[in-house]
Structures are given as structure tokens and as C-alpha cells.
Amino acid sequence: MGLRPPDIRRPARTVAGSADDTLLVRRAQDGCLDAYRVLVERHAPRAYRAALGVLGNREDAEDVTQEALLAAWLALPGFRGDASFATWLHRIVITRALNKSTRAVWTRPLDAVPEPADPARGPADQAEQHQAAVAVAAAVAGLPAAQRVALVLYQFEGRSYDDIAAITGSTVPAIRSHLYRARRTLATRLHDWR
Incomplete structure (x- = not known):
């Protein structure tokens, strides 16, 4: 039975009771796929959001997150627990995202910029708010990688x-x-957007 990837774009639901990550990591290191699945469901959404913040592209963020989850599974036997599982996974995700971002130009599709639905605001206000969000995304995209990663995290x-x-x-x-x-x-x- 293989791991079915979770929907990494949605917040994680409550999974497997109150099992802590340390116990789940130990069980996963012993080969328990269900334990790793719980870890993935618990941590993949945040890892995806971090990758999205660094890359600015949904498809690339999904690819990087999936690659990182696979890499984490393969490297799990060597995980010593010096840091939390979440920190270790984020390190893998951020490293892969930075590697990918150095090979590609950072772009953010317009549909990736959230636009809150506020019926009280007129079309002109909504257009201005959308332009401000695009300007912020572009400004973040222009930051050096180390600054962008620190800011996103x-x-x-x-x-x-x-x-x-x-x-x-x-x-x-x-x-x-x-x-x-x-x-x-x-x-x-x-x-100019203040």
C-alpha cells in the first residue's frame, strides 16, 4: 500500500488523536506507513505554504512539497531528532524551494493573490486593493533569497x-x-502604497 498524497494546500484536519510527532517518527522509522501518513497530514500544509511563499507559484510549490515529503520519507531512517520533525521537514522544503527558485524567475500568477470578497467595497476600491496585493507580491519576489525566506517563515x-x-x-x-x-x-x- 503506497502513500496517497494529501491535499497539501488545505489546512490539516485533526489526525490520529494526540500522538506526538516523536512517537510517530519512531513508528515511521520502523516502517509504519500510517504513522508517516499522519505526519504528512499534520505538516504538509505548512510546508506547502512555506514553499509557496518562497516560490510564489502554486504548481512549483506543490512539486517542491511533494519532492520534499518523498525525500523526508527516504531520509527518515537517518533522522536523529536533533530538531523537531516540523523543523527538519521545513529545512528540506526550504532548501528545495531555494534550489528551484535559483533556476527560475519568481513569478506569482494573479489568481494566487487572494482577493477578499467585501461587498461593501466598490469596484474601484477592490481594484486598488488587488493592485496593492500584486505590488506586495512583486516586492517580496524581488527580495534576496535569504531575506525572502526569513520574511515568509x-x-x-x-x-x-x-x-x-x-x-x-x-x-x-x-x-x-x-x-x-x-x-x-x-x-x-x-x-507609494501607504
Whole structure:
């Protein structure tokens, strides 16, 4: 029986009771596909969102996430637990996303920019809001990779400085610096949208 990939774009539902990741990792390392399936269902949506934030393209983010999940399964016997499973998986996803982003130009399809439905706003307001969202996406896309990854993981994924440092193999001071520079660059580039 093979693993059926979850819908990595949707938030994970509650899975397998309260089994913690450490127990599930041990069981998966012993060859239990069901344990790994639970880990995938639990962590794939966040991993996908991180890949999407780095790549800006749904198809590429899905490909990278699926590749990372397969790579994690194959590397699981060597996982020592120095970091949490989530951090380890994010490291694999971010590394693969960065590798892919260096080979391709970062673009974000217009349908990837969320447009909230607000019936109280007129068409002109909605158009302006959409243009602002596109401008933000383009400004984030223009950031250097290290700054973009730090920003995506901190602002959009809610990861701590320590987690981001562990995921990227960097230091907390370097992450703070990347975030500072990213925010400063975005403030400059988006000055007209204030």
C-alpha cells in the first residue's frame, strides 16, 4: 500500500488523536506507513505554504512539497531528532524551494493573490486593493533569497527566530538582520502604497 498524497494546500484536519510527532517518527522509522501518513497530514500544509511563499507559484510549490515529503520519507531512517520533525521537514522544503527558485524567475500568477470578497467595497476600491496585493507580491519576489525566506517563515508562517535559524542553518542574529533588511526594502518599494 503506497502513500496517497494529501491535499497539501488545505489546512490539516485533526489526525490520529494526540500522538506526538516523536512517537510517530519512531513508528515511521520502523516502517509504519500510517504513522508517516499522519505526519504528512499534520505538516504538509505548512510546508506547502512555506514553499509557496518562497516560490510564489502554486504548481512549483506543490512539486517542491511533494519532492520534499518523498525525500523526508527516504531520509527518515537517518533522522536523529536533533530538531523537531516540523523543523527538519521545513529545512528540506526550504532548501528545495531555494534550489528551484535559483533556476527560475519568481513569478506569482494573479489568481494566487487572494482577493477578499467585501461587498461593501466598490469596484474601484477592490481594484486598488488587488493592485496593492500584486505590488506586495512583486516586492517580496524581488527580495534576496535569504531575506525572502526569513520574511515568509516569520511573517506568514509565524515561525520563531530560533525555528527559522534551525530551518535555514543560520543564526538568530543573521535572521534578525535578514528580517530587518527585508522590511526596510519592502517599506521603500511599497512607499507609494501607504
